[in-house]
Amino acid sequence: MTEHKQFRQLGGASDWWKGAVIYQIYPRSYQDTNGDGVGDLRGIINRLDHIATLGVDAIWISPFFKSPMKDFGYDVSDYRDVDPLFGSLSDFEELLNKAHAKGLRILIDLVLSHTSDQHPWFKESRQSADNSKADWYVWADAKEDGTPPNNWLSIFGGSAWEWETRRRKYYLHNFLTSQPDLNFHHPEVQDALLDMVRFWLDMGVDGFRLDTVNMYVHDKHLRDNPPIGDKWVNGIDPTNPYSRQEPKYNITQPENLLFLERLRKLMNEYPAVTTVGELGAVTDMYGFIAQYTEDGKRIHMAYSFDFMTPEYSAEHIRGVITRMQERGGTGWPCWAFSNHDVPRVVTRWGQGAQSGAMLAALLTSIRGSACLYQGEELALPEATVPFEDLQDPFGIRFWPDYKGRDGCRTPIPWEAQQPYAGFSSAKPWLPIPAEHLPRAVSEQEQQESSDLKKIRTFLNWRKTQPALVQGSLSFVDTPDTLVAWVREAQGNKVLCVFNLTAEVQTYTLPANATALTGHGFATVQQGNQVSLGAYQAFFAQLN
Structure with a gap:
């Protein structure tokens, strides 16, 4: 269109x-x-x-x-x-x-x-070994004792193989038995x-x-x-x-x-x-x-x-x-x-x-x-x-x-x-x-x-910060209560600091940092010390 x-x-x-x-x-x-x-x-x-x-x-x-x-x-x-x-x-x-x-x-x-077992492809595939969709799914013979072909498991529990009487074979399903796997080798x-x-x-x-x-x-x-x-x-x-x-x-x-x-x-x-x-x-x-x-x-x-x-x-x-x-x-x-x-x-x-x-x-x-x-x-x-x-x-x-x-x-x-x-x-x-x-x-x-x-x-503020959209990332050392990094794009550097806790945390800013505003998070700054309240974030321009 x-x-x-x-x-x-x-x-x-x-x-x-x-x-x-x-x-x-x-x-x-x-x-x-x-x-x-x-x-x-x-x-x-x-x-x-x-x-x-x-x-x-x-x-x-x-x-x-x-x-x-x-x-x-x-x-x-x-x-x-x-x-x-x-x-x-x-x-x-x-x-x-x-x-x-x-x-x-x-x-x-x-x-x-995979598809549903109600998909027309599977409905046809399960009917016989000689129809046009016979090999579109993963079919395999039982072992001599009738058990599944191997030990593969379904994420949803049990064997990844389900017996189909019409084909007298097992079919593969990584999830529910009603979700047969397609055969990508075909x-x-x-x-x-x-x-x-x-x-x-x-x-x-x-x-x-x-x-x-x-x-x-x-x-x-x-x-x-x-x-x-x-x-x-x-x-x-x-x-x-x-x-x-x-x-x-x-x-x-x-x-x-x-x-x-x-x-x-x-x-x-x-x-x-x-x-x-x-x-x-x-x-x-x-x-x-x-x-x-x-x-x-x-x-x-x-x-x-x-x-x-x-x-x-x-x-x-x-x-x-x-x-x-x-x-x-x-x-x-x-x-x-x-x-x-x-x-x-x-x-x-x-x-x-x-x-x-x-x-x-x-x-x-x-x-x-x-x-x-x-x-x-x-x-x-x-x-x-x-x-x-x-x-x-x-x-x-x-x-x-x-x-x-x-x-x-x-x-x-x-x-x-x-x-x-x-x-x-x-x-x-x-x-x-x-x-x-x-x-x-x-x-x-x-x-x-x-x-x-x-x-x-x-x-919406993030969209105005190219460094946060596609910039590189390098970590800044912080205590374990905080995580911080610098994003940089075309010489524009943004410091990002996050308080991971419910307690007030203090962070010491580098000398070249200027706090950014408009991002919606509230912090208190005194000199080069920033106080981040519970689960707060702080952003600064590095000059």
């Missing part, structure tokens, strides 16, 4: 994504407009003003494709259509047009590693997926978040995975049996990179588009990030799960950034503290809602791009969802040691005084906790220094 091509070229910034802030929307829980208790695309349209005023650059929308919703959209039955639960293709096109009109780019979430599978990517690019989307980007290709020889030993599987809860074996053969195969090179070649036909990949269940996160984001060859960005653990300290923050800088290669990093799969950061890091604005500023001050998950702008804590209200099959299976992902997926509270917090006119698909109501948008808009206003002020 001509208008979208023109939008992509606005400002001539083909690398707009470098240093961008990407706002993730989980559409089921954003805004319901048709009274069924589930958010929809029109709800996103209705809230575009809220998003635009935040100062973010793009929206990443979790899957809205046709799906039986066994894994809430991450089980796709039609890649080229919108599930009626969320609306229609015309609704998406309207969203795209209106977002572009507000200067917001749209990334959509592509699930390429060239027609790759061609079909790339053709689908072109469909969305032609419609005008500005890029893709790639779900499980390292899980596309499996070992052709189906070799057993070895025990984990002293390694750790990044992003996998230690209560999950999956964490006990090294995922050496089931995922992250060398051929995966070859497919991504094909994908990048296609992406390069379109101006100013991007990809950000989720690299999950790996034991060498930064080595793989370097491979997957090699400059100009494969995906544009990938993010680490190291900030999505419970560990919170200056040492940890410095360590993660240092590992990315030293081992992340030539690619551009992308960071996230929260998403739809992990407990919300203000709870997970144990600092409470009062830390929310500082954490958002810290996240978006690291060299790289950043994904801000819906509700982070409100400093929402993790919700406690009773077992009887759980929807997540992952949580239901591993309860109570692992409570699943529903606690970070509860609906956004828009209007504290309205039924269901203004999210819907009907009972929502997940309950809205009472403790979220004081943090509703309606309440924070009325408060002089709410987290919403602080974060909005900071993100």
Whole structure:
């Protein structure tokens, strides 16, 4: 579409994504407009003003494709259509047009590693060994004793193999049994997926978040995975049996990179588009990030799960950034503290809602791009969802040691005084906790220094600071209660200091520092001494 091509070229910034802030929307829980208790695309349209005023650059929308919703959209039955639960293709096109009109780019979430078992491809594939889709999925014979072909495990529990009586074979599923894995060794599978990517690019989307980007290709020889030993599987809860074996053969195969090179070649036909990949269940996160984001060859960005653990300290923050800088290669990093799969950061890091604005500023001050998950702008804590209200099959299976992902997926509270917090006119698909109501948008808009206003002020101010958008990063020595670094671009240096605690901390400024204002954080300065209150941030120009 001509208008979208023109939008992509606005400002001539083909690398707009470098240093961008990407706002993730989980559409089921954003805004319901048709009274069924589930958010929809029109709800996103209705809230575009809220998003635009935040100062973010793009929206990443979790899957809205046709799906039986066994894994809430991450089980796709039609890649080229919108599930009626969320609306229609015309609704998406309207969203795209209106977002572009507000200067917001749209990334959509592509699930390429697997489909739903209700996808027409799999329905055909499972029927026989001689149909046109027979080899589009990963099929394997049982061992002589009838057991699965190897020891590979599903992330969602149990064997990664499911028996299909019609084929008298097992099929591979890295997640639910209803999410069969596609066979990327088959060239027609790759061609079909790339053709689908072109469909969305032609419609005008500005890029893709790639779900499980390292899980596309499996070992052709189906070799057993070895025990984990002293390694750790990044992003996998230690209560999950999956964490006990090294995922050496089931995922992250060398051929995966070859497919991504094909994908990048296609992406390069379109101006100013991007990809950000989720690299999950790996034991060498930064080595793989370097491979997957090699400059100009494969995906544009990938993010680490190291900030999505419970560990919170200056040492940890410095360590993660240092590992990315030293081992992340030539690619551009992308960071996230929260998403739809992990407990919300203000709870997970144990600092409470009062830390929310500082954490958002810290996240978006690291060299790289950043994904801000819906509700982070409100400093929402993790919700406690009773077992009887759980929807997540992952949580239901591993309860109570692992409570699943529903606690970070509860609906956004828009209007504290309205039924269901203004999210819907009907009972929502997940309950809205009472403790979220004081943090509703309606309440924070009325408060002089709410987290919403602080974060909005900071993100809009950040856009005026080129060093914070695309500058280099070098650490500054501080006590363990603080973390600080200098961002530099074209000779412009900005000192960033963050108080990680609920106690007042003092920082001694270098002689060439001049405090910056307008970022929304309050500090007290006497001479070269800066006093940072609980969870405050400080920024200065270094002359």
